[in-house]
Amino acid sequence: MAQARVLMIEDDQLITDPVLEALQTAGYEVLTAADGRRGLELALTRQPHLVLLDIMLPQMDGWAVCKAIRSESTVPILMVTALNDEVDRILGLELGADDYLTKPFSTRELLARVRATLRRVAFEHQDDKPPTELTIGDVRLDLEARRAFKGGRELQLRYKEFELLSLLMGRAGEAVSRPELFDEIWGTDWLGDTRTLDVHVRWLREKLEDNPGKPVYVQTVRGIGYRFIAPDEV
Known part of the structure; x- marks a missing residue:
């Protein structure tokens, strides 16, 4: 980008x-x-x-x-x-x-x-309509139906997990800051526990990653936030 x-x-x-x-x-x-x-x-x-x-x-x-x-x-x-x-x-x-x-x-x-x-x-x-599908490697999102797939297997994502994954995939390779993730997913008036972001990232990794303890797709950018890494960048 x-x-x-x-x-x-x-x-x-x-x-x-x-x-x-x-x-x-x-x-x-x-x-x-x-x-x-x-x-x-x-x-x-x-x-x-x-x-x-x-x-x-x-x-x-x-x-x-x-x-x-x-x-x-x-x-x-x-x-x-x-x-x-x-x-x-x-x-x-x-x-x-x-x-x-x-x-x-x-x-x-x-x-x-x-x-x-x-x-x-x-x-x-933009000249075209917004995309209805987003695919990076073996991860595919159906943005209209709000369904996520990895290697043909559907991932059962919560609402915020899907929002988080679609935002990160839409900006693959880019470090997205924690404040921006909160603004985009929870809203600028969010007053809850900021650790909720880390909890949702952990849940997402458990469903997306082969080894959640050593994430490949959703990576932590220390001091900033998170980013989605395309397979050819790993």
């Missing part, structure tokens, strides 16, 4: 540093600009997949940057700002922004917005 490139136009280093770290940990390539003019230049020359745009910027404010980008590009723009009046949100959307996030915010919420925006754009631009 190609690495998505995110451009962050923000002049507050106290915000830039933690957001940059969170985005890079989540697997994104990140470009940064501390003023509007430099941000506009990068937006038009480096072709990011998403722009995170502050409003109160030196050289050129976010409103002008948003308008200039939109006149040249359809790249999705997520405005990130301390201005939270309704009129500000409406103005941003009318100038072409795709979403609006007010400060202060958590990096977890920002990542959820980034992922949702990128997924929506990818869906809107």
Whole structure:
């Protein structure tokens, strides 16, 4: 899967540093600009997949940057700002922004917005219908019937186990972070025990792996999360 490139136009280093770290940990390539003019230049020359745009910027404010980008590009723009009046949100959307996030915010919420925006754009631009089946090696998922098979044998998966396997297989070879797995499978408002993810991974391995104690398909990526490894990568 190609690495998505995110451009962050923000002049507050106290915000830039933690957001940059969170985005890079989540697997994104990140470009940064501390003023509007430099941000506009990068937006038009480096072709990011998403722009995170502050409003109160030196050289050129976010409103002008948003308008200039939109006149040249359809790249999705997520405005990130301390201005939270309704009129500000409406103005941003009318100038072409795709979403609006007010400060202060958590990096977890920002990542959820980034992922949702990128997924929506990818869906809107695809020519074909979403796949109804996913096959990697001898593991096959029927996404419509919600059935999983390995070597022709059906796996009796719980609802969350199927969600976990389909997410990992859909991004085979990519390390998917624990926060992202929770956001995608349990929802951003999950307040339960975080060990539930590890329990579901263990259950999934018991049904999928020949030796659950030495997993081949669902591997742990220390300090990050999990990934599904295709047989030809093992």
